[in-house]
Amino acid sequence: MQRMVNNPDYAVEDMLKGFVKVHSDILVGTENPRVLKYKDAPVKGKVGIVTGGGSGHKPAFAGYIGRNMVDAVAVGEIFSSPTAKAFFDAFKEADSGAGIACLYGNYAGDNMNVKMAMKMAEMEDITVKTVVANDDVASAPKDQPEKRRGVAGEIFMWKVGGAKAALGGTLDEVIAVAQKAIDNTKSVGVGLAPCTIPSVGSPNFQIEPGTMEVGIGHHGEPGVKVMPLGTADEIAEIMTDIILPDQPFMSGDEVVVLVSGLGATPVMEQYIVYNRVEEILAEKGIKVHRSYVGNYFTSLEMMGVTLSILKLDEELKELVDMEVDTMGLKQFKY
Amino acid sequence: MQRMVNNPDYAVEDMLKGFVKVHSDILVGTENPRVLKYKDAPVKGKVGIVTGGGSGHKPAFAGYIGRNMVDAVAVGEIFSSPTAKAFFDAFKEADSGAGIACLYGNYAGDNMNVKMAMKMAEMEDITVKTVVANDDVASAPKDQPEKRRGVAGEIFMWKVGGAKAALGGTLDEVIAVAQKAIDNTKSVGVGLAPCTIPSVGSPNFQIEPGTMEVGIGHHGEPGVKVMPLGTADEIAEIMTDIILPDQPFMSGDEVVVLVSGLGATPVMEQYIVYNRVEEILAEKGIKVHRSYVGNYFTSLEMMGVTLSILKLDEELKELVDMEVDTMGLKQFKY
Missing domain, CATH: 3.40.50.10440 (Dihydroxyacetone kinase; domain 1)
Structure with missing residues (x-):
């Protein structure tokens, strides 16, 4: 280790x-x-x-x-x-x-x-x-939303809820818009290599070299299938195939896209995946209003990425665009 | 891979x-x-x-x-x-x-x-x-500065030079202050695991498990010594022992500290290393004016960190503190 x-x-x-x-x-x-x-x-x-x-x-x-x-x-x-x-x-x-x-x-x-x-x-x-x-689409079927886990889409929930509170929203208003943000967000992860908790000393799950686990959770929870390792484009296609029908996201929608590395996957490769994601969305008439690529929600040194997509309305757009200053997310408003 | x-x-x-x-x-x-x-x-x-x-x-x-x-x-x-x-x-x-x-x-x-x-x-x-x-102290002796490589300390050079230019500095003024920034910066890296260029398919250098390479370069250039893998505190001590005498940094100095992950080392661990670095500086009477921890200058999925320390004067402090908005570094000025 x-x-x-x-x-x-x-x-x-x-x-x-x-x-x-x-x-x-x-x-x-x-x-x-x-x-x-x-x-x-x-x-x-x-x-x-x-x-x-x-x-x-x-x-x-x-x-x-x-x-x-x-x-x-x-x-x-x-x-x-x-x-x-x-x-x-x-x-x-x-x-x-x-x-x-x-x-x-x-x-x-x-x-x-x-x-x-x-x-x-x-x-x-x-x-x-x-x-x-409960944005992780791969963790349970659509008709069992109470069984779905939360993953990187939580960042949208905090961003939007935090912005609404800062603007003077009441507790009910903040809760309503944070709920809307997560209801409008769908995520999925693909794992390429496991991670090791230092006090354990060895990985508590395995991903065989040459394979990838589609739908893996942030703690190595099993995904929906193990596949041969794909190209970046294939990974983008697999992830959007899972996410887009689930919301569903449709032509004319405006969205925010987050590709987050799981820890050890180079940021360079995350941009390669993102590039194909945006192409796929464009082909379907879905417009990217804003995007984030990087290690925003990791799992120690796991390899892989999560893809999260948030469907916007005017209220969400205003809140997403608001200035923010945290360690993990800094954003200027011009 | x-x-x-x-x-x-x-x-x-x-x-x-x-x-x-x-x-x-x-x-x-x-x-x-x-x-x-x-x-x-x-x-x-x-x-x-x-x-x-x-x-x-x-x-x-x-x-x-x-x-x-x-x-x-x-x-x-x-x-x-x-x-x-x-x-x-x-x-x-x-x-x-x-x-x-x-x-x-x-x-x-x-x-x-x-x-x-x-x-x-x-x-x-x-x-x-x-x-x-040429901030990489481990890459050549102090009396051969022309042989020393540039590593993560380059970020300070760009930050300071960019700020001076934005304030209307002339070319000579920008060059002078960027040169001062790099002259006042000393860096060293410690590598724990190598990286693989995708088109090559296997690492072009090795770090044996259970060891670490002190003074490693951003492309796996050999360091000054291979040692048994130390604790985070020991790594902080080894790095400061190399950097501090080289400038030298002394009691009463104000500094900026950058701990940058090399790619696959969890950010969590970079904060553990930083914690001991700041303790060591405090013991020596060196004051940290500002610090950065994270993956600011990486080498694909290499494991390890670099430590860079910049000695400030009033001019450098003003420029370091200036607002900045890039993908890699965003900083508000209040």
């Missing part, structure tokens, strides 16, 4: 120490070492945006803390949910009295811990509402 | 197509398919900032095109210099009559091709002056 850690059991602690040092212009630690918050949180009168999840997905989750995006994040062990206490403390750090929008991904541990944290919050009169991201 | 390409011989072409599509708000292609430029270049009255180099280092080099940074970039094959013609065309695209600052790294091919391009420019009355980055 060719990795740069100290005691692997303290990798998250060590990472957080460095992370807070580097991004002190944006975020700060809190009393709970597993909760980070926007330096100005709670922002008076503003709905607080909270998320959380396992570590190992940088920039997700703490990398999306910042102006016009997320206010507080609960940090878990690598690939494990944060505790209920961490979510609860994140709610408290982000709460200015206007309520909390907890926007997180559909995983058993996160569901359980957010639910418990909400009970704790209720006792302290903090209003918390949730949106549970 | 678990990689996402089409015809490996056209990987750079395919990547550029996707790159221009995604970043059309910042940059555009030109008549020469191996030259990209800032969308507003040439900027009237402004010194043009040009760089170039081999592909496979994303965000370098084209990822630093944009407002307050680089105006035009010559793009080479993977790990190969751009042609003289590409450098020359980049000069023409960036030239508004105020001259060109060509800020590039010290490699034989780049030196030769920039020199030839300057001769072509002379015939068209375009004034070009150069700064040749």
Whole structure:
């Protein structure tokens, strides 16, 4: 395992120490070492945006803390949910009295811990509402959306929800638009090589060289099929074939496209995949309003990419275009 | 080779197509398919900032095109210099009559091709002056600076030179401050695993598992020693031990620190390394004014990091802090 850690059991602690040092212009630690918050949180009168999840997905989750995006994040062990206490403390750090929008991904541990944290919050009169991201098309059939996982499309949910809150939206308005963003987003991943959690020391799933796993999850959850390794164009075609009919995305739609590397796939190759994705969309009359390519939601040093597509309406477009300043996503508005 | 390409011989072409599509708000292609430029270049009255180099280092080099940074970039094959013609065309695209600052790294091919391009420019009355980055301390002894390679510290040279040009600096002023930036920057790399050029299909150098190569170059150039793989803290100590005496950096200095991943090392681990770097600097009375951690200058899917430290003065501080909007570096000024 060719990795740069100290005691692997303290990798998250060590990472957080460095992370807070580097991004002190944006975020700060809190009393709970597993909760980070926007330096100005709670922002008076503003709905607080909270998320959380396992570590190992940088920039997700703490990398999306910042102006016009997320206010507080609960940090878990690598690939494990944060505790209920961490979510609860994140709610408290982000709460200015206007309520909390907890926007997180559909995983058993996160569901359980957010639910418990909400009970704790209720006792302290903090209003918390949730949106549970389920953009991963490959993780369950379309008629079982409650079984679908959240993956890189969560970034759109945080972007849009965070922008709406910054514009003064009420809790119900923020929840409604974040829900719309995730309902309008479909994602799929393709894995080319597995990853190793440092404290484990070997991969806990395998991808045979010469093959790729279509529909793989962010933690190596099995996909829908194992295929011979395709070209970048073929990978783009396989992914759009899965995503486009599911929404469905149709001629005349305007979309945002995110190709995120899973960690070790060179960014160069992500642009090659993107190039074909945009061609396919153009052939179908679907217009790309904005696109992102890079390591936006990773899984340690896994190889592969996820593709996420968000269907826009005027409200979503305005919120997507809004200026944002986080570690993981910085965007100027001219 | 678990990689996402089409015809490996056209990987750079395919990547550029996707790159221009995604970043059309910042940059555009030109008549020469191996030259990209800032969308507003040439900027009237402004010194043009040009760089170039081999592909496979994303965000370098084209990822630093944009407002307050680089105006035009010559793009080479993977790990190969751009042609003289590409450098020359980049000069023409960036030239508004105020001259060109060509800020590039010290490699034989780049030196030769920039020199030839300057001769072509002379015939068209375009004034070009150069700064040749040589921040890699491990690549040659201190008394042979002309033999030292340029590595991730080049980002500081482009940042500072680009900011000075945007503020209306003359060509001589831009060159002077870019030279000062690179003279004040020292870098070193540590490699944990090699990378594979897709058209080659296997790594052209090796790093044995359980070892690391201290002082490795961006293309696998041999380092100063092969050691047993250390912890993140040990790696930070080894790198600072090499860099700090070389400048030297001393108590009371203010610095900018860049820890850049080489491609496949998780960003999480880069923060762990950074954490110890900042501790070491603090112990020595060196103050970190600003820091960057992430995949800023990569080598495909190589594993490892580079550490670059820039010693500031008031002029450099103002230029480093200036707002910037490129694919690879976005920075707000509040």
